[in-house]
Amino acid sequence: xxxxxxxxxxxxxxxxxxxxxxxxxxxxxxxxxxxxxxxxxxxxxxxxxxxxxxxxxxxxxxxxxxxxxxxxxxxxxxxxxxxxxxxxxxxxxxxxxxxxxxxxxxxxxxxxxxxxxxxxxxxxxxxxxxxxxxxxxxxxxxxxxxxxxxxxxxxxxxxxxxxxxxxxxxxxxxxxxxxxxxxxxxxxxxxxxxxxxxxxxxxxxxxxxxxxxxxxxxxxxxxxxxxxxxxxxxxxxxxxxxxxxxxxxxxxxxxxxxxxxxxxxxxxxxxxxxxxxxxxxxxxxxxxxxxxxxxxxxxxxxxxxxxxxxxxxxxxxxxxxxxxxxxxxxxxxxxxxxxxxxxxxxxxxxxxxxxxxxxxxxxxxxxxxxxxxxxxxxxxxxxxxxxxxxxxxxxxxxxxxxxxxxxxxxxxxxxxxxxxxxxxxxxxxxxxxxxxxxxxxxxxxxxxxxxxxxxxxxxxxxxxxxxxxxxxxxxxxxxxxxxxxxxxxxxxxxxxxxxxxxxxxxxxxxxxxxxxxxxxxxxxxxxxxxxxx
Numbered sequence: 001x002x003x004x005x006x007x008x009x010x011x012x013x014x015x016x017x018x019x020x021x022x023x024x025x026x027x028x029x030x031x032x033x034x035x036x037x038x039x040x041x042x043x044x045x046x047x048x049x050x051x052x053x054x055x056x057x058x059x060x061x062x063x064x065x066x067x068x069x070x071x072x073x074x075x076x077x078x079x080x081x082x083x084x085x086x087x088x089x090x091x092x093x094x095x096x097x098x099x100x101x102x103x104x105x106x107x108x109x110x111x112x113x114x115x116x117x118x119x120x121x122x123x124x125x126x127x128x129x130x131x132x133x134x135x136x137x138x139x140x141x142x143x144x145x146x147x148x149x150x151x152x153x154x155x156x157x158x159x160x161x162x163x164x165x166x167x168x169x170x171x172x173x174x175x176x177x178x179x180x181x182x183x184x185x186x187x188x189x190x191x192x193x194x195x196x197x198x199x200x201x202x203x204x205x206x207x208x209x210x211x212x213x214x215x216x217x218x219x220x221x222x223x224x225x226x227x228x229x230x231x232x233x234x235x236x237x238x239x240x241x242x243x244x245x246x247x248x249x250x251x252x253x254x255x256x257x258x259x260x261x262x263x264x265x266x267x268x269x270x271x272x273x274x275x276x277x278x279x280x281x282x283x284x285x286x287x288x289x290x291x292x293x294x295x296x297x298x299x300x301x302x303x304x305x306x307x308x309x310x311x312x313x314x315x316x317x318x319x320x321x322x323x324x325x326x327x328x329x330x331x332x333x334x335x336x337x338x339x340x341x342x343x344x345x346x347x348x349x350x351x352x353x354x355x356x357x358x359x360x361x362x363x364x365x366x367x368x369x370x371x372x373x374x375x376x377x378x379x380x381x382x383x384x385x386x387x388x389x390x391x392x393x394x395x396x397x398x399x400x401x402x403x404x405x406x407x408x409x410x411x412x413x414x415x416x417x418x419x420x421x422x423x424x425x426x427x428x429x430x431x432x433x434x435x436x437x438x439x440x441x442x443x444x445x446x447x448x449x450x451x452x453x454x455x456x457x458x459x460x461x462x463x464x465x466x467x468x469x470x471x472x473x474x475x476x477x478x479x480x481x482x483x484x485x486x487x488x489x490x491x492x493x494x495x496x497x498x499x500x501x502x503x504x505x506x507x508x509x510x511x512x513x514x515x516x517x518x519x520x521x522x523x524x525x526x527x528x529x530x531x532x533x
Contacts, residue, residue, distance in 0.1 A: 455471070
C-alpha cells in the first residue's frame, strides 16, 4: 500500500509540475513559435482570435498581455527584450533607483521604466484585466515595481544563502525518496510456499506454475518500469525544483520544461499504456490461474485439454487487450498534443462503418474464431483436419488458424472457411489398429496373444501414463484378401495414439515371431488351362 501511495504521489507531482507551470514563450522564441496541431481549417479566425501570454522576469511570470494569435509572439518577444535591457541595467547597479512612469501617447497609456520604453497598454490588455487601459497600466506598474524589487533582493547574498539551504534539504529529500522507492519496489523475496495444495491440484501444478510465473514476470516488468520512471521523476523533478530556487538558473528550468513539455506528455501516455497492458496481462494470468486451480475442474480427463485451452484463450485475450489499450493510447497521445479528438472520433466512426461494409469476410472470420474458442472446438497444440488439409495447430486468433502438416508446411485457414473440423486430440485419443492374421494360424491363440501384449504394455511404467484404458480387442473385423483382420482399440492421452500404436505393433511383431504366428502377405493364384487338340 505504501508503494502505491508513493507512486501515485510521484505521478501527481510530475503531472502538476509539467502541465500547470506556464511556459516562458517570450524568453524562448524557438518554442513560442511551435503551435499545437489543430483540425480547425478556418485559419483566419484562428489568427484573429485574441489570446494572452505571460511576460517573464527571471523565469517567473510578471504580468500578462493580450493580442491576436498571429501577432502575440512578436509582441511578447519585443516586450521581453525591452524588459531584459531594463532589468539588466537596474540589477547590475545596486545604487540605481527604480522609476516607473506612465505616459499617454496616441490616446493609450505607455509604461517607461527608468526612462526606457517597455510597452503600450492596448484595448486587448484592458479587456484581459477587466479594467480601463489606464487602470490596467497602474496594475502593471505595481506588478513591475514588486517584481523588479524582488529580483534585486534575490541577488543578495542573504537570499542566495537561504536558497542554498533549501536546495540542500531538497537534495536530502530526493535521496530519501530514491532509497524508499528502491526499498518498496525491490522487496525481499520469500521462496517458501505456504499454500497447501490438494492432490488434484498437485497433479496439475505444471499448468498453474507456468501461469504464476508469467503473472510474476508481468508484475516484475511493471515494477521495473515504475522504478525507472520514479527514479527519473525524483531526480529530474528535484533538479528542476533546485534550478527554480535561484534567479540565475530559473530561466534554464523554464527552458527545460518548455522543451520537454510535449515529449514528456507523450512519454507519460506511453508509460501509462505500457503499464496498463502489463497489468492487464498479469490480471489475465491471475484469472486463468484461478480457473485452473479450481478443484472442480481438476480431473484426470481434463489435464491436457485444460492446458491447451488455457494457452489459447490467454493468447487471444492478450491480443484483444493489447489492441484496445493501443487504441486508447493513440487517443490520449492526440489529446496530449492538443488535438480535438471529437471530430476525429466522428471521422473514425464513419471510416469504421465503411470498412465494416467492405470487410464482411473479416467480420465473419472474427465471429467464427470467437465461437471456435468459446466452444472449444480446438486449441493451440491440437491436431485437426479441415477438409483436405490437417496438422498441428500452431497459431489461433480471431481471424485465422494456422496448422503445420506432416511435411512441415504451414497452412493458413481463414476461420470463416472452417465449417467441419475433425479434432484428433480433444480430451483423449484412440489408436485404431487393424492387425492381419494368416488364415492357417490358430486364431484363438492369436487373439489371446494380442490381449496379453496390450495388457503387458498397459502395466509398463513407461507407457501406463499414456494409455488411459486397457487395450480393447474387438475381435475379427473382416475376412481380407491377405487373411483375417483383427481390430484393436487403445484409448490414449491426446496426441499419444501414434506413439502407442507404433510401440504396440513392435511388441506384437516380436510376440508373433516367438509364437510362430505369421503375418500374411498378398498372395495370388495363377491357373493354367491346357488346350485339347
